[in-house]
Amino acid sequence: MWSQTLRKYILPKLKVLSRSRWLRAILLFVVVGLGLDAAFPFHPKVPYSTQILAADGTVLHAFLSKDDKWRLQTEVAEITPLLRKTLIYKEDRFFAWHPGVNPLALGRAALRNLLTGRRTSGASTITMQVVRLLQPRKRTYGSKFVEILRAIQLELHYSKTQILQMYLNLVPYGGNIEGIKAASLLYFGKPPQLLSLAEITALAIVPNRPSSLRPDRRQGSLRVARNQWLRRFEKEKLFEKNIIEDALREPLDVKRRAAPCEIPHLALRLKSEFPDEPTIRTAIRPQKQRQVEELVKNYVNRLRSKNIHNAAVLVVNNETGAAEAYVGSADFANPYDGGQVDGIRAVRSPGSTLKPLLYATAFDKGLLTQKTVLNDVPTNFGGYEPENFDQRFNGPVTVEFALANSLNVPAVKILKDVSTPVLVEQLKKAGFQTVSKQSKDLGLSLILGGCGVTLEELTRLFAAFAREGKVRPLTFGSPTELPKKSKIKGSEIVSPGAAFLITNVLTQITRPDLPTNFDNTYHLPRIAWKTGTSYGRRDAWSVGYNKRYTVGVWVGNFSGQGVPELSGAETATPLLFSIFNSLDYNSPKGWYRAPDPVAVRQVCAASGDIPVEFCTNKIVDYHLMGVSPYRRCTHRKWVFTDVAGKVSYCPYCLPAEGYVRRSFPNLAPELISYYEFKKLPYEKEPPHNDTCERVFHDGAPMIVSPNQGSEYYLRTDEPQQLLLSCQAANNVEEVFWYVNDKLFQKSGPTEAVFMSPPPGRVKISCSDDKGRNTDIWIMVKRL
Structure with missing residues (x-):
């Protein structure tokens, strides 16, 4: 009766009580463990060497770590199955199953140490070795206990692969070399994934005795130890016999190599x-x-x-x-x-390397096309007179010729039309940092290299x-x-x-x-x-x-x-x-x-514009539809002359009879000046009827020297003069120079005139024989 009562009522209650105590104990252990983990976090921070990799993963350059170690981070992909298998077998066969500590190995080591009276085995797992490498301590039982706790903590936060990766990154290989990757590169000259079984085995045993088995100094001892382990692998049937034999016959060719130092500028x-x-x-x-x-x-x-x-x-x-x-x-x-x-x-x-951007911007703004004709002649841009690289000028040229030949005057003309601020904004958009800093000081010389x-x-x-x-x-x-x-x-x-x-x-x-x-x-x-x-x-x-x-x-x-x-x-x-x-x-x-926006069209070869009745030579030109200019060609014009072609008439003075209509080149003043200076023949428009009383307003002479608004400093102790120069239309035969509204001299349109101006603000005027006039003001100061 008593035994039945014991089995039926008392024993089940004791089992429930015992089980609840175990559960409470386990729960308390977990809570305390989590509390300690939060109170004493373990965040490994390893000062790795900086390594620069190529597109194929090759190490191109490596730098010493902050603590002067060659410690290159090994990626998971670089840990080959052969490396993983060999290392785990040698260091920690139960690495995949234990929670950071191997209780059986720990108990066996403790018993052996007690029996011998000295430390013969540490029973450290790979995880515990990682802890010791991250936080070195004196080899005491207290330190071992801390390593055990930290190892468990490490296993809670990192996967087995990550822990193995840490180990391979930290193990010492003699001198200031740490980690399998650094050892592989500096001793064998190859990355870890290319190591053979013999090389892996040699590197796997060095961390246990990094001084006595240092690869570059103890090759004999290392070869003996390597072969012992290979024989052990053969005995344990870890690898096939023929693989072991090949590894045993492989020579141990180790030498200390220099760290990779390619692409030094990019690496720095x-x-x-x-x-x-x-x-x-x-x-x-x-x-x-x-x-x-x-x-x-x-x-x-x-x-x-x-x-x-x-x-x-x-x-x-x-x-x-x-x-x-x-x-x-x-x-x-x-x-x-x-x-x-x-x-x-x-x-x-x-130099001239920015010109393509300028021309492309001008294309987009509808200012020109490839066949647009520009004048490559000496030109004064407010005191700035650019020259070509060969110090020669080419006269009328197409845009594509100007760009392909890197002509300077056409480029400056285009920049003047586009405007310097617009090109500077383009360069800023393209990421030109120095140009951005210099933007306030840049002018027309920008396009010829006047920037950084x-x-x-x-x-x-x-x-x-x-x-x-x-x-x-x-x-x-x-x-x-x-x-x-x-x-x-x-x-x-x-x-x-x-x-x-x-x-x-x-x-x-x-x-x-x-x-x-x-x-x-x-x-x-x-x-x-x-x-x-x-x-x-x-x-x-x-x-x-x-x-x-x-x-x-x-x-x-x-x-x-x-x-x-x-x-x-x-x-x-x-x-x-x-x-x-x-x-x-x-x-x-x-x-x-x-x-799609690019199409072809016929243009006049003389101007690059849409052909008219004067245009007998037509060529094909690219243009941007809806953007490129659609100008009718004006490279020639109709002029009324007498039958002999000696006098020209305007509609105001056109006679009732005795005249004919002829075409003449419509040349720009600067091109006429160029032809006159070079003594080049060109077709001139006959002088206008001298009995005509009409005053013309368009086509006034353009004063190119001196420069409008400029200040001139002249020495009082030396006779100095200013050049008076202009560009006039091709039907002008005489121009008249005025200084402060007083006639100074009359000359040919291309003739150079010199003068000694009075001090102060001076008015310079130039009138042609058609009554057209241009005024500028300059400031003259005496030194």
Whole structure:
């Protein structure tokens, strides 16, 4: 009876009570553990070395960590199954199952230590070793207890893969080398994923005795220990016998190698931009980078005899916007020629390289087309008188000829029409930082190199032409994976039509900036390119593009020393061609096609305008529909003359009979002055009927010297004079100069007149023989 009562009532209650106590104890343990975890958090912060990776994951450059260690972060993808299997078997066979501590191994080690009276085994798991590597302590039982608690804590917050990754990043390999990746690169010259079983085994046993088994100093001892472990693997049947035999026969070729130090300019730049990132990924293609470096180095070596010592090259993928080759100088290790200066970011004068943006902007504003005719003649722009690079003038030229030949006077005329602030805003939009800072001080000389730019900015600008007028930031590196295709569409700086017109002009090969060297023109790549030479021949530029790449080249001296032989065409373009021939000679991307807004039409060859009855020579021209100017040609005009063609008449003095209608060139005054100065023959309009009393108002002479509103300082102790010069219509035979409304002298329209002006505010007037007049005011001061 009692036994039945015991089994039926008392024992179940005791079991429930016992179970509830265990549950409460477990719950209390969990609560206390969580409280301790919150009160004493464990957030490992490892000062990794900064490593710069190529597009294929190759380590291009590495820097010492803040504590002067070579400690390169190993990615999970770099932990191969062979590495994982070998390491776990050797260090912690039950790593996948225990909670950070292996109780059986811990008990076995404690018993062995008690029996021997000394520490023979620590029973540390991989997790516990990670804790010890992160927070080194003296080897005591108290420290072991803390390691156990921290190991459990680590397992609560990190996965097994992450813990294994930490271990591989922290294990010592002798000297200041820590982590499997640093050891693999510095001892074997290869990344961890390419290590063989013999190499993995050798590296797996070094952390246990990093001094006595240091790979570069104890190769004999390391080989013996490696082979012992390989035999143990064979005995435990961890690997097949033939694999073990191959590993045993593999020689142990270990030596301390230098850390990777490629792309030094880009590496230093990215380290300063991402100072706290252990891994920075780039789109650099190692093979292309080395090709470009070799081309630059060899090319500059050939130029040294001309006192030209440096060059910089940037290669950008147009599809991704990422830099695939970055060469800041010819030799980073050369301190005499400024090898450590990054030529890609150095601010220099651009020469004529900004002209394509100016012309494209003018196309979009409907000011001109490719066949529009401009006058390349000496011109005074308010005191600024630009000259061409060859110090010659060409007379009437088309826009495409002016751009392809990089003529200066037409470019300044276009900038005057477009306005400097508009072009400056375009450059700001394209990301030109120095131009943005200088914007208030920039004038017409801007288009001829009167500003500061970098090779990076110019390359980005021309990449916009390659991308149908869309400009976007270039990418050089990022802690995250760089996209294979750019997700940034970019902002439109010029229209696709204008970009196509610029590309069409810059693709022409009948131009003076084509190198005269046969080697460079024999294998001419199909690219659009523009050259530039700064004032004083200090900088030579050549930037080119096709559908795949945009390449920017600068050649010169970082000291700023000018060289007579330095020019964009003869110095920078040969290197540009060599790079394109090396990287993308027969591009599979094809070539550009005219977008929808671009159409063709017939124009007059003499003006580039819509043909009229005078236009006998018609040519085909591209134009932007709805944008390009629709002007009727006025290169000639009808004039009434007598039958002999000696006198011209206006409608006011036209006789009743005895006259005929003839056509004459409608020449601009500056072109007439050019023809007269050069003694070039041209068709002149007959002088007007001298008995006509009508006063003309249009076509008054244009005073080109002195300059309106200018101040002139004349010395009192030396006789000094001012030049009086004007440009008049082609039917003008005499002009009359007035100073403060008093006749000073009459002369021919192209004749130079000199005068000594009085001090103070002076009025200068010029009238032609048609009664047309122009006034200007100047200020004269005596010194």
